[in-house]
Amino acid sequence: MAHLDTAPLHSTPPGETTGEGRPEHAPEDHPAVRSARVGVLIANLGTPDNTDYWSVRRYLSEFLSDQRVVDYPRWLWQPLLQLVILSRRPFISGEAYRSVWNREQNESPLLTTTRQQANKLAATLESRFGEGVAVAYGMRYGNPSTDSAVRELQARGCQRILFFPLYPQYASPTTATACDQFFRSLMKLKWQPAARTVPAYFEHESYMRALAASVRDALGENGLDDEGLGDNQPVAKDAAPSVLVASYHGVPKRFLRDGDPYYCQCCKTSRLLAEALGLDEQRLVTTFQSKFGPEEWVGPATVDKVAELARAGHRHIAVLSPAFATDCVETLEEIQQEIRDSFMAAGGERFTYIPCLNDRDDHITALADIAAGELAGWL
Structure with missing residues (x-):
């Protein structure tokens, strides 16, 4: 587990650090204990x-x-x-x-990138707050587990933990179950740390700035244009895409009826992104992927919509996945293979995938800004 082992937050004078020692006024034979710290635990979905x-x-x-x-x-x-x-x-x-699969490290790309995010976030928070914050990462499913991450932070002296699910939009199958697991981990401890959780952050200024910048970086100065729409000439190699598709992980439609805000927050994410990029609603299309099971899901389905766009004359499109903070099998395989194939089979010629924010510097800055806001009063 990647982490930054830090010194105490308030227990020593400025300029002095202490890793562990006998508590003040304790008997001489009292065992050494770590100084109190604040922990930030970033949580991702998981991996085999x-x-x-x-x-x-x-x-x-x-x-x-x-x-x-x-x-x-x-x-x-x-x-x-x-x-x-x-x-x-x-x-x-x-x-x-x-x-x-990341064969060099024999692990999934999600695990590799989450570790990188944790390392960079630790360095960023240390640069802002000194050696007062410990950062760790855990997974809801698989390893490293949320339980192991909580115990690691507690072993490093964290008496307060900010739990940070890496999901910009809230959903019951993502944010809620991650928080469930975090609190189940706390239930096993004799001495529970004080705890806070990070809410949905899709509206946070720093996050939206990073998301818009990732699109601009991927598309370059030309942005979106109408090249490749309405005629039968092959799309030019340097032609910009004519449509930007924001593909979110789907949920059953009844979740929306039952009060889950995910669908509405996804739609608002797209609207805020379109405003940040200066696009109208025809140029940024919201879709949903990864349908599972027989019941009706929110839509339109990405795999069907991209084919529809190709048949309508859009020969070059760009796709991003704003619901994921980290590239994973749903983006690296489903979007870049299955969904791309659907577009190309329907007549599309160029398919641009815009990576998740991953460990981009502006993304790490956004995560640090969000964490700092939620740590108010603790730091």
């Missing part, structure tokens, strides 16, 4: 430990057994999941993970 059948099956079983993700009655869902879905799905998902 490897791409083989059993590693992927363990991961999918944990993920799909979460009733925040699939909320069907357990007596109905578990036999179907364990006996039918998990007999086949690990082969398919394993192939998808292998296509994007």
